[in-house]
Structures are given as structure tokens and as C-alpha cells.
Amino acid sequence: MNREALLQELNAAASPDGRVAHVGSTPFGPSLRVERFELGNGLQILICEEHSAPVVAYHTWFRVGSRHEKRGKTGLAHLFEHLMFNETENLEPGAFDRKLEEVGAETNAATWLDWTHYNAAVPRDGLGLVVELEAERMRNLVLRDPQVDSEKEVVANERRYRVDDDVEGAASEVLWKLAFEKHSYGWPTIGWMEDIEGFTTEDCVSFYETFYSPNNATVVIVGDVTELEALGLTSRAYGDMKRAAIPAEDVQPEPPQTEERRVEIEQPTPTEKLLVGYPSPALGDFDHTALSLLTEVLFGGRASRVHQKLVRQLEIATEARVFVGAFRDPGLVEIFASARGDHRAEQMLDAIETEIERVRDQIVTEVELDRVRARTELGLLGSLENIDGKASTIGFYETVLGRPNSAFERLDAMRRVTPADLRRVARRYLGKHQRSIVFVRTSAESN
């Protein structure tokens, strides 16, 4: 049976919500393709056949993250991610995971600013079960006080692990709050502790009914499956679901920062730390590619300028690294440096600023640009080694940018970036007046 025949057969008996349409096809790298389908209820289905091993990745991306929360209810998207592994109308608590483990599945989930992502990978013959269970929890999740209370406790412990008792986690949270005064990117995805403790079952039910609907989700299927089989399973499992009215987003844009901001915190750490945040463009902006390459010149690996200066020449730091936010809206270039011995965070800041001044003033050489292009290309190829990596890459770019092949578009864009682009973005995004700084001091008790 070919695609047209299957679509005819599936659509003949389907309700309008369950009708499937093939709405696009795009290459994914040199040898693979992503086929896009849409159900009548709005569910996006992306299928990428890849037959190198008898396994299939099944990822579900919801277009809801901590950006959609309100003050006082921060962390709800993340708490909800935990709750999705609980009871449904047809599955007792724990049965979701137990059944998937029995067929050898590996499952996980993640929440961030723009999205929530559920991933499962199964041996080929377990695909039907995954589709059935994922559809079940999108449709029939049961939310009661005992599960919500227990999961709040788990999340509070996760927060202690990742933030409260983690020097870098705690400082990073302070930095984002300092840099974003209006936009919801300023609060942590895991939520403030008092918000986590205050959630009610009603909050969770409301969140589920608002955001967990087929027209707010994309299913990505990659692996040893035929398009026809995947389509048949998903259209039958999700075809009876209804669209929901997704509320218009209520995110406040962040006003441009015009003055440097500074905060000092104390932590039980043996050495001082420094975190600096500069504004970064949205992921879809051409400047994001150029800025990513520039930060690689500065911080990418031991050959980078900042590593050479801070770790090798001055010997004032044990490490210095950077993260460039990859989000729908402008985010942060987040720099982290850890002092060596008794050296101060201010010394690291001065040395980093000297290197940033250089890229604002002088052209980066083509040789350096080629070095960081090659590093970036290796990083992308390495991330596509298995089906989960491919499905994550497809789902991430689809959810944030609406284009599942954008990883390769960025690779092409990277080849067009010039040294002049790097200087331009250095001047545009790495100004002293735009930066927010967190100095982490050693607390008295840990001395």
C-alpha cells in the first residue's frame, strides 16, 4: 500500500478530527527525510525512517514551558511533566512506566523555557504500546491530591539538588532573575520553592486542560519503522481527540538593558565564581549563528581565547565556559568562570572583558573562524549518532522554530558567517552596559 492509498483508507472512516493529511517533506541531512502529517485535530506528526538498528524513538513535544506560567505559579510546567508519569483513567499509578519497561523502553522527559518534551525509545515491536500509552496520558490523565503532594516533594528535592545545594545552579538562577525584569525567562523552569510548595491539584487540572491537547503538540517518530505503519498507529490512537482553545500568549517583552547590573551572593564553595549574562538574539535570528560562533572563538575548548588567557596565561581560573540560550525569544549569553586559589571574581571579569574588547575592536581571523566552524560541525554530527539524538534535534527545531531541519540550515548559515559578522555581533550584544553580573563569594562558614 502506498501513502495515498493508506490516507484514503484511514480517512474513509475517520471523523474530521481524525483525518490525516500529508503536508510537507524536507531533507534531514544528506540521506534522510522528514515527512510531515497533520491530523484534523491539529496534531503534527513528523516521521523519519532510519533503519540502521531495530529500534524506534517516539518523542512528544508540547509547545508549553515555563514562559507560559504566571508569577506565583512558577514551576508548574515542570511539575506537570512529573505528573504525566502517574495515573490515567486506564492505568493505575506506576503502570505507565512498568509496561514500557517490560517491552525494553527507555523513557525520560524535560521541561524548559519554551517547551516540554517526553521521549521514549523502544525496540521496533514496542512502538504500538508507546503510541497507545502516550495517547492515553494526553487524553486521560488523572490528577488527585496524593499524587500532586508526593510529586511536589520530589520536585522540591530536585530543586535542592540542582539549585539550592549547587553553587552554579544557585548563581545561574540569580543571574537570569537579574537580567530579566519583565519577561518570563527571568524565573526558573523548576520554579521558586514557595511556588512549588503552594501548588494545588486544581492548578494542575487547569494546566492540563489548557495546554495538553493535540493542537499544541508534535509527535516525532524516528527509526526502524515504515511511514505507513507509524501513520496508521498514530492516526488511530489520537484521531478521536478534540482540539482545545490554546490561550493567546501573555509574555512581556524585555526592555533593552541600558545599565550594567551587579549582585553578590555567598556560597559554601572553596573558590570564587563569576557569572556574566549578555543579551542573546532569539534562536531564529541569523545573528544567533554568528554569536554562537563568536562565543566559540572566545570560550570553545582549550584553544579558545578566554581559556588561554584565564587558565593558561594568568592562571587565575580553573575553567571558563559559555552557554548561548537557544530560545524562541531573546535569551542570554551566560558566561561561567571559576577562580583558582585566592584569585577574585573581579580579576576574571577584567580578563574576560579584555578579550571581549578585542573582538569588538579587531577582526577575528579566518583561521579561527574555520576552527570553530569545524568544532560546531563535529558537535552536530556527533549528536545525531542514534535515533534519540535525531528525534530530539528534529523535535527541538520544529517546536522552537517550526522547521525540523533547522540544524542543517544553521550549518549552512554558519558557512556564510564572516569575520565582519562576528565583530558586528560582538558590538551589538557584548556591550558592558548590557551585562548582568553575579559575583559568588566564599561564605564564612566554608572557610
Add this chain to the structure above:
Amino acid sequence: MKKPGSPSVLVEPSDALPLVWITVSARTGALEDPAGKEGLTRATTRLMRRTGGGLSPHDLDVRIDSLGASLTVDISQSVAAFHAAVITRSLDQLVDLLVDVLARPGFSEGELGHLKRETEGELVEMRDSDASLARRWFRRKLFEGHPYGRPISGTLATTSSFTRADIVATYEKTVAAQNLVFAFSGDIDQARGEQVAQRVVSALPAGEIRHDTVPEPEARPGRRLLIVDKPERTQTQILIGGLGSHPRDEDHVALHVANTIFGGTFTARLTQEVRAKRGWSYGAYSSLPFDRRRRAFSMWTFPKATDAAPCIRLELELLKQWHQEGVTAEELEWAKSYLVRSHAFAVDTAAKRVGMKLDADLYDLPRGYYERYEDNVRAVTLGEANAAIQRRISLDDLLVTVVGTESEIGADVQKAIDDLAHTEVVPFDSD
């Protein structure tokens, strides 16, 4: 079959991506460090990576990066490994650099000084991670008196003592053709892999295979508590365990299945009781790793400080229940199904497939351990699983390691451990 004098070469081809992964492993690791020189093998391999071909570290890093390649070192107690990845178009150039690193390290005094100072900084920095502190101190105390208790990364005191002569001596005994195993995966075939390996070993002395003479570790008697005292902790990191098993043990697979039921997955007993029912810890797992000898069986949780004592009490109770009552037939069938079917993800990439072959070679696993893994799991009976728990897991000889603020948790934690024979408190910033 390996020809006499030729290197061991393992290859798993895959044309899925234009990438080649290379691992060159020496059959010796940190266990070879002389007493008082812990961390020396790691320092030696890191210095090789920084001075190959007499280049400066910066020149070497620029060349590797510019090829679309990476080259890292990874030292365990029994193995010293160099891991490379490269975009296929640059394979030849990367191999040139690999030969420089393995066969022509510069070992300059100046760079040794740099490395020692950096290492000292990293050792201090390690104290920021409570989970790392827990693992480091658990291993050190569980295997106290045995080579497995020695720190791979060394200490501030040992690092400062390294000399160039120490480095050269370690290099000469570690990096010799007969002592290396080559593993290739990705966009490369057997003939090309053998050619690359030959090119590397032709630049090295033949040397000899160094045999591991480390004895099996023995349990230290009694229940012991180690508190790694760190200020201002809202949470604790807890590791509880004793000796485990090795694939050469006839009941290893049975114990592996039983451990899967106890704490090996998200729905295992430990996770369900600690996390799902009580919400006490974000993670709760047990593990059973091995080296060339038996290593530890351990449970890992990280509850908030006020839950530390009840969590330890619960874990010990669960351990006792598992030990005395065993697992059920239903649990056994579920675990076997999970392990057999999820094995697909142990072999779904060329890198993983060659990694298994490499492990089998380096860790002296029984012939066909991975090839017969699924059949061996299927064959485990209820009696075998429960007998393995009884035989290998001790309720009496246990080490409980807790990273936390001693003044706040110490007394309650001690009360939570019945028959506690010994308590020790170490400051988190001890060397």
C-alpha cells in the same frame, strides 16, 4: 585471531554518518601509580595529550579542533584510554596527531608545571559537587587498604610530588604496542582500522602486555558510617553498600537481574518506595559495576537533610527484605523481559557495539559474555536470583556514606543504623 606481534584491533563499521570514532586503550590505569604518587597515570596521559610531537598545547588543540576532531583522555583504575572522534575527511591528519601524542610526547618541564597547578585547582574545585564527594569518599573507605581505594585523580599532596622522571617512567610502562587495544567505529572498515593501528604501533616499542595482579577486594567487617561534613547543606548525598560481584562469578547474571528488581529501573522497589511513595529523593537507584575484580554494590539517594535518617532506615529495611525474602516470580519475569528487550539499546550504534567488545577484552570478561547476554538473562531462575542475593550481598558489612552538615544530621543518622560499629567524620575539604 590476533597475529603474534600485531595489535588488537576491533572495528564496527557504519556508514550512517561521516564520522569515525577511535579508542586506544592501555591495559593499565591508575592502579599502576606508585604509593604516594596517586594520580600519576592520569597526569602522564594528560601531559601526552598536551605535548604530542613537541607541539605546544595550544598548537595541538588548534590543529585538532580545525580538523573537526576531538581527542580526550580517560583514566580508570585499570585502563588508560585515548578517545578520538573525527569527521571522515580529516581522518589521516588526525591519525598523524594521534601518533604524535602516543609515540612522541614532548613532556616539557614547563608544561608539567602548568598541568600540576591546573590539577591542584581542579582537585579543590571538585569539592563543590556533593555527589562527587560522596562517590570519592565511599570508594576510598569501602576499599580502604586495597588498591581500588586509591584516588585516580590523586590528591594535592601527591600531585605536587610528580617529577618529569616519574612521568617518563609511567609513559614507558604504559604506552607500548603489546599493551594497547584499538577500537574503531563509524565510517571506517576493518582493513583501514588495522592500517591505522599498525601505523600507531610501528612508532612504539613492542613492550609487553601488563597483567593485572590486583587481589580481589575483601569486605571490611561491620556496619560503618562515614559523614563528609559540609556546611550549609539543605540536602544530603547518601551511598550505602558493600562488595558486589564480577561477571566471572557464576551467579553474576542472576545478581544483575535481582538488582534490576531492587533498584535498577524507575519502577524498581527502591525508586518506588523512596521516590514514588514518599517523595524523599529525586533519584533512588542501586548499581552493580565491575572492574577486573569485584567492585561495589551500592544504593544512591539524595534526600533533604531532615529526611536523611528516615531514608537510611528505609533503605536498610528494603535491603533486609530483599535479602531475606528475595524477589518474586512475577518480578523476575518482568526484569528478564526488561533486560533482554532493552539490550537493543546496548547495541544500537556502532560505537556501543565496539565498546562492548572492548570492555570484554579489557576487563577479562568470560568468553561470549555480551554475545550470550540475552540467553543468560533468560535462563536465570527464581532460586538462582535469590541465592545470588544471599551469597553476594552482606547485611552486616556495610558502609554508609553521607555528605551533609554533621551538626544537623549526625546524631539522627547514627541512630538510624542498627548495629553501627564505627562512625567517622571527615571535613569536606580534606585532601
